[in-house]
Amino acid sequence: MMAIIPATWDMYDMFQAVIQAPAYHLIFEALLIIWIFKLMFSKAYAPNKTILTEKEKEELIQEWQPEPLVPDVPDDHPVLQAMNNNIISGRPDKVMVINGKSVVNMASLNFLGLLGDESIEAAAQKALSKYGVGSCGPRGFYGTMDVHLELEERLAKFMNCEEAILYSYGFATIASAIPAYSKRGDVIFVDEGVCFAIQKGLIASRSVIKYFKHNDMDDLERLCIEQQKEDKRVPKKAKVTRRFLVVEGLYAKHGDICPLPKLVEMKWKYKLRIFVEESFSFGVLGDTGRGVTEHYGINIDEIDLMAACLENAIGGAGGFCCGKKYIVDHQRLSGLGYCFSASLPPMLASGAIQSLNIIIDDPGMFGKLRNNCTLIHEKLSKIEGMRVVGDPVAPIKHFSLSEPSDDRDLDNRSLEKITQEAMQRGLALTPARYLEHEEHNLPLPSIRIAVNVKLTEEEIDTCINIVADSCQAVLSKSS
Amino acid sequence: MQVGTASGCENPTSYYFNQRGIWLTYVLVIFLAHLFILSMPFFTTAIAWTLTNVLHDIAMFVILHVTRGTPYMLDDAGTARKETQWEQLDQGKQFTPTKKFLTIVPIVLFFLASFYTKYDKVHFVINASFCALSVIAKIPWFHGKRFFEINKW
Known part of the structure; x- marks a missing residue:
């Protein structure tokens, strides 16, 4: 009790001290009180907001030309x-x-002819009668069915990776995977010839995007050296900047293969994380269809993340990413296309499993x-x-x-x-x-x-x- | 979280301090911490008050002005990564009620500490410097400023 409320004589001492308070102390307290008053009588405001005069407002309104909601499209488009x-x-x-x-x-991207395969149709029909057509829920909300897990496991095993993650839309796979890892302030080196899905993923990541000339390793090296100089100049910034390298295994827009051995060399030399988009090389390149890594005989562990869609060679729908478990798992909470889309219809997952069976049985x-x-x-x-x-x-x-x-x-x-x-x-x-x-x-x-x-x-x-x-x-x- | 709609949800770091329950909790925590320090038999009342003041100022400085980023947002693509908690409060608006409250608390604590230390010179130097640190860091001019590359990247 003594400690909380001082005895009366103690209080007396204290009030004496107030009266005898030194001048510097009073000045400091006065300053603080002035600041409190200033706070009390200041209105809240948002800084850096441009305040327009009436005239400027008028001008802006005059200048504005409404764009049509639907642009005119010629009938013979x-x-x-x-x-x-x-x-x-x-x-x-x-x-x-x-x-x-x-x-x-010769127009459909049905490279392996799996689209017309009857055993795939039979597998899908069996799944259809067991699970129904759709799943009506994202993977985290009662959208995960045993076939999804089986397909992920089979894909991981096929690609010799630790884990695979399944997306329900091929385009969204790489477009979600890139922004899941690369954020504002990070740097992405990317080939000029990448497909539209990658371009959308790059924009969504808000990172600094550096395009190098298509399949031109000298140009990539030039950009890397530029970045290295910048990193030496501001080492503290370099410490928190992640550097990515995004390429396609087989370029959809050009029909050529990326020089992967050289890219992997650059990855180690300049400490980049390499993402390979394999939509057109998965199930196509290599002696057993394992993609561009098998084509060049490169260990799959050298690649940080692979993404591919199941809509081309596999003849199904959706897409997947595969790589090390700790890398891939990050997408289960941060891959927007994974978290917020209904999962792949189970019959398509079953169909994809059967496609994999066919690929494995007949290399x-x-x-x-x-x-x-x-x-x-x-x-x-x-x-x-x-x-x-x-x-x-x-x-x-x-x-x-x-x-x-x-x-x-x-x-x-x-x-x-x-x-x-x-x-x-x-x-x-x-x-x-x-x-x-x-x-x-x-x-x-x-x-x-x-x-x-x-x-x-x-x-x-x-x-x-x-x-x-x-x-x-x-x-x-x-x- | 509403991805794909025109209006995403707000960063929770910007508004959780606006709740009156948080204000009350904050004051109660200071009070209980003070009682705890005071209950130590080897601290005099003066030292207990100076300690309360200093610990409060250091703790709040670390919480508000050193800690950066937000743990809640998945899809902000790193917008808040470089902003301290204070800079995220009320989306960077100045002189909002929460910011006024958070500025006045260390000042009031300083007044109390001065009173209970009987305006002693040594106690004044310690208390005043920590109080100044808390108040100056909250002045609008310092919003988004970084000195000597500390906490910059």
């Missing part, structure tokens, strides 16, 4: 035309039916696919007036005009005509389409040819003849 004119009935397998006409399909198909790719590449390169871009072993070929004009629209229209000609002759082709105003680095207009493993040599011959005839028909007319 090629995408609309393609949608209206190319209506598929039945499976878009090697041979498909468009507008009642049976044509050979011979990758050799066959490679043969088809090189054969088609060789034959396409012989066609006059056109050239084929990319690597011979790539199952995606960009077939463009050898002498492109300055007018992009004109070239697009010529290529469009070639596809229409080919369609009349019984071959389905498609021009590569881009959101031209949003792409970072727009490649030349091209026809995107997808190679299917099921094509026989005779069929390839007929197809290439059709392509050559259509090209000749269109190019001779225009010149």
Whole structure:
């Protein structure tokens, strides 16, 4: 009790002390009291907010031109035309039916021909009758079913990784994975030729993005050395800056393969974390389809994260990332596409498991696919007036005009005509389409040819003849 | 969290200190800590008050002006990473009720400590310097300022 309330004589002493308080003390207390009064009578305000005068406001209102909610689209826009004119009935397998006409399909990215496989359909149907169609919930909210876990485990085992994580949409896979790790203030080195999904992921990460020239390692090294100098200048900043390297295994926009051994060397030399997007190389490159790492014989542990979508070679839907457990697990709470989308429909997961079974049981198909790719590449390169871009072993070929004009629209229209000609002759082709105003680095207009493993040599011959005839028909007319 | 909608949710660090329950808790914690220090038989009343003041100022300086970032946001892409807790309060607005309250508490503590130390010179130097540290760090001019690259990156 004594301690809390001092005895009266003690209090008396204390009030004496107040009266005899030294001047410096009183001045300091006065300053504090003034500051309290200042606080009391100040209104709250947000700093750095520009305050506009009435005149400036008027001017801004005058200047404003409302943009239409829906921009005008011409009725003959090629995408609309393609949608209206190319209506598929039945499976878009090697041979498909468009507008009642049976044509050979070199437009679908069905490299392994798994899209028309009956055992996959049977597996999906079995899952359909067991689980129903959808899952109606993200993975964290009663959306996880045993097939999802099984598929993740199978993918991890197939890729020789510790763990895999399953996304329900291929585009969202890499677009969620990049911003899960790279944040404001971090630096991402990225190839100019990356696909649209990666570009969106880069923007979402808010990081500093440094593009190097497509597959140009000297340019990458130049950027790395620049960064190193900057890091030496401000070491404290360098300590908290993460550096990433994002590349595609097989570039969708160019059809060529990244120089992975050199990239891994750069990764160790400049301490980068390397992410490889394998949407087009997974199930395509390598002797057993394990992607670009197997193609170059590089240990999978050298790559920090791999992402791929299951919508191309596997012929399903969704996507996955794989890598070390501690890296991949981070996405289970931070991968926005994983946390906030309903999980993959279980029947598609079952279908993907069956696709994996087929790939594992028949590794011979990758050799066959490679043969088809090189054969088609060789034959396409012989066609006059056109050239084929990319690597011979790539199952995606960009077939463009050898002498492109300055007018992009004109070239697009010529290529469009070639596809229409080919369609009349019984071959389905498609021009590569881009959101031209949003792409970072727009490649030349091209026809995107997808190679299917099921094509026989005779069929390839007929197809290439059709392509050559259509090209000749269109190019001779225009010149 | 509403990803994909026009309005995301607010960073919880910016408003949790606005609750009156937090204000009351804060004052109660100071009071209980003071009672605890006072109950130590080897501290005189003067030392107990100076200790309360100094410990409070150091603790609040670390909590508000040294600690950065926010533990709650997944999708802010590192916006708050470089901002101290004080800078995140009320989204950086100045002279809001919470900020006024947090500034006045160390001043009142200083007055109490001065009174109970009988305006002793040594106690004054210690208490005044820590009080000044708390108050100066909260002046609007110092918002977002970093000195000698401390806490900068």
